[in-house]
Amino acid sequence: MADLVTWLKYLLLGIVQGVTEPIPVSSSGHLIxxxxxxxxxxxxxxxxxxxxxxxxxxxxxxxxxxIKDLIVGAVRYLQTRKTEYRTDFMFCVYIIVGTIPAAVAAVFFKDTIERIFTSVHTVAISLLLTGVALWLIRNLRGQKRDGNLSIRDAILVGLAQAVALIPGISRSGSTVIASIAVGMKQETALKFSFMLYIPISIGGLILGASDIAHDPNRSQLAFPYLIAFITTLVATYFAMRWFMGIMAKGNLIYFSYYCFVAGILLLILL
Incomplete structure (x- = not known):
């Protein structure tokens, strides 16, 4: 019976992680x-x-x-220098530039940030701040497409991703908000946000591989971890598809309401 309860808990954690990872409400905060x-x-x-x-x-x-189109286009630009492939090449450059702030912050400050900012109170304040930011950009409709971005845009969005190391600050929320704030169209903001997510997550996996290998609970929690992994995978897929529809309609304001309600309830109840 105890095992079943543990499995159900990890099932719930996987669902929470998967649903909240793509949307602007902070997966780390919700897990806490x-x-x-x-x-x-x-x-x-x-x-x-x-x-x-x-x-x-x-x-x-x-x-x-x-991803395939960007890689192929960037490689062809390096080979041919044809202008038709320059947009893909520069988009890859912007992804690299935008990844640097979060990568540096993660290497030097992640442990300190997580030690200081893991309280429910911090999560509540962070959710309220995310709600305010979503409210401020609710009516913005930028014009910048993939070929209109700049190094400045990449740095600003990258800095926003670095701030999201604080639990309760949504990574997708901070990067989407920053992307829209610098003038990107909804679809470009969404694409750039999640292209930035990929290298920083791969880096985290590489750096954290030894932690998985030396986890003292690895054998005991192998099956619960597997349950959480599978449920996270499935939940992320459907949540991401849903969020793409929300972005296409420009309805980020609903996440602002959610962050306000969740943040206030946390301050009152916990």
Whole structure:
């Protein structure tokens, strides 16, 4: 019976991670809340890496055509220098530039940030700040497409992704908000946001591989971790598809309402 309860808890954690990873409400913040409600200890870095990897696989699958087109276009531009491939090449450059701030912050400050900012109170404040940011950009409709971006845009969005290391600050939310704020169209903002997610997640997986290998709970929690991995993978796929529809309609304001309600309830109840 105890095993069944544990499996159900990890099933719920996987669903929460998968649903909240693509949408602008902070997956890390929601995991902290759910673990608190379930009376669970923090699962450690290996659990975070495994579930983030599941989300990464789902997002790569969804954007597989965009990824292939960008890589092929960038390689052909390097080979031929034809202007028709320059947009793909520069988009790849912007992804690299935009990844640097979060990568540097993760290497030097991630442990400190997580040690200081893992309280439910911090998550509540972060959700409220995310709600305010979503509210401010609710009516913005930029004109920048893939070929109109700049190094400045990439740096600003990259800095926003670095801020999302704080639990409760949504990574997708911060990058989508920043992308829209610098003038990107909805579809470009969505694409750029999740192209930035891919290298930073791959980097986290590589750096955290040893944590998984040396996890003292690896054998005991192998099956619960597997349950969480599969549910995260499936939930991320469907949540991402849903979020793409929301972005296409420009309805980010609903996530602002959610963040306000969730943040206030956390401050009152927890």
């Amino acid at each position: 809340i759910v673990q608190r409600l379930l009376g669970m200890e923090q699962n450690g870095l290996s659990f975070e890496i495994l579930t983030n990897t599941a989300s990464l696989i789902a997002i790569i699958f969804i954007f597989r055509k965009d």
